[in-house]
Amino acid sequence: MRFLLPALLAALAMSSTAHAADAAKRSCFRNADVDGFQAIDSDTVNVTVGVRDVYQLKLFSPSPDIDWTQRIGLESRGGSWICSGLDAVVIVPGPMGVQRYQVSDIRKLSPEEAKASSKKPR
Incomplete structure (x- = not known):
């Protein structure tokens, strides 16, 4: 029983560290905070969230109209x-x-990727 508690505590610590790393890797944003977009190609869109955050969205299927549209939802x-x-x-x-x-x-x-992708011609 004495050896079970330290092993259990070590397992819990490793689990919470892995969960925290996963949460940090998976950044979230609110739909209402999207300020703009840029079509990179027919199946890739960058959305601007707030002043400095840019998220890249990959689509399941290509959109032939996304590169010329003035707005998206x-x-x-x-x-x-x-x-x-x-x-x-x-x-x-x-x-x-x-x-x-x-x-x-x-x-x-x-920030470097966002800056580089904003300069790419469509």
């Missing part, structure tokens, strides 16, 4: 927070009506 599922691809749908108006594209992956860009 971003719908969050299950609440206002977007933490993973399954939490978001990008809504794109087009000549055939509004199209909805499920997001497959989201990642927060570093």
